[in-house]
Amino acid sequence: MSPLTSPAAAAPSRSRRRPLDRLWDQATIYLPVLLMGMLALASYWLLRATPDALAPAVERPVTSEPDYFMRRFSVKLFDADGQLTHEVFGAEARHRPDTDEIEIDQARIRSIQPNGLLTTATARQVTTNGEQTEFLLQGDAVVIREGGQTPEGTVIPRVEFRGEELRIITEPQRVLSSQPVTLVRGNNRLNADTLDYQGDEGVAVFQGRVRAQLVP
Numbered sequence: 565m566s567p568l569t570s571p572a573a574a575a576p577s578r579s580r581r582r583p584l585d586r587l588w589d590q591a592t593i594y595l596p597v598l599l600m601g602m603l604a605l606a607s608y609w610l611l612r613a614t615p616d617a618l619a620p621a622v623e624r625p626v627t628s629e630p631d632y633f634m635r636r637f638s639v640k641l642f643d644a645d646g647q648l649t650h651e652v653f654g655a656e657a658r659h660r661p662d663t664d665e666i667e668i669d670q671a672r673i674r675s676i677q678p679n680g681l682l683t684t685a686t687a688r689q690v691t692t693n694g695e696q697t698e699f700l701l702q703g704d705a706v707v708i709r710e711g712g713q714t715p716e717g718t719v720i721p722r723v724e725f726r727g728e729e730l731r732i733i734t735e736p737q738r739v740l741s742s743q744p745v746t747l748v749r750g751n752n753r754l755n756a757d758t759l760d761y762q763g764d765e766g767v768a769v770f771q772g773r774v775r776a777q778l779v780p
Contacts, residue, residue: 630658650675664694671701681720683709687730701730711750721750727759736764751779 634657641650655670671690675683688703707730711722727745732738739761747754757772 626662628660628662631661633658648676665691667691679712679714681710681712683707697734699732701727701732703728705730722748724748736762738762753777 635655637654637657639652640648643649651674652668653670653672654668657666657668659666668690669688671685671687673685673690677683685701685705685707687701687705689701691700691702692698705727707725709723711720713719725745725747727741728743729741730745731740733740739759741759744755744757745759754770754774754776756770756774758770760769760771761767762769
């Protein structure tokens with residue numbers, strides 16, 4: 565491996581950016597669908613699990629205090645054939661009425677793709693807005709897509725995506741980090757101070773110190 569270091573605050577050149585774009589495509593393609601589907605499911609479950617009031621409730625000022633929560637939970641999603649496709653675990657989930665956000669502590673999300681590949685996402689806390697269009701992973705955020713082989717024989721490498729804080733926006737598709745991030749794809753590793761991945765354009769912009777270790 566030979567470390568390569570680039571200067572701060574500029575997007576890579578077009579010729580150098582393309583290989584990195586492909587790496588980030590592999591690392592982030594499952595994130596929006598995975599998180600949106602699982603956290604929307606958790607939100608729906610929480611709302612359904614909340615019992616109806618027996619009498620008209622007295623109107624109270626909207627505060628940041630959670631109005632419902634769930635502890636040590638696991639939510640699973642199955643396909644039409646009864647096969648497990650998604651699962652989310654958490655130590656505690658809370659809904660905050662003033663912002664309509666759901667927070668999940670010690671979150672662990674598993675997604676099994678139709679081709680059998682497993683993708684997992686973990687963080688000390690995951691926060692999503694009421695529309696499930698924006699997700700914030702905080703504290704040891706890790707997304708791993710295990711490698712494997714397709715029925716056609718194509719080998720798909722293992723991809724590992726790490727950062728202290730990762731923000732995912734679904735419309736338009738973006739992955740943002742204002743803190744250092746690491747991407748490991750097979751034997752290749754890339755570190756950067758910040759990331760702005762624009763999924764609709766297929767462009768990843770790294771700023772600050774960028775260091776790559778590539779194995780031919």
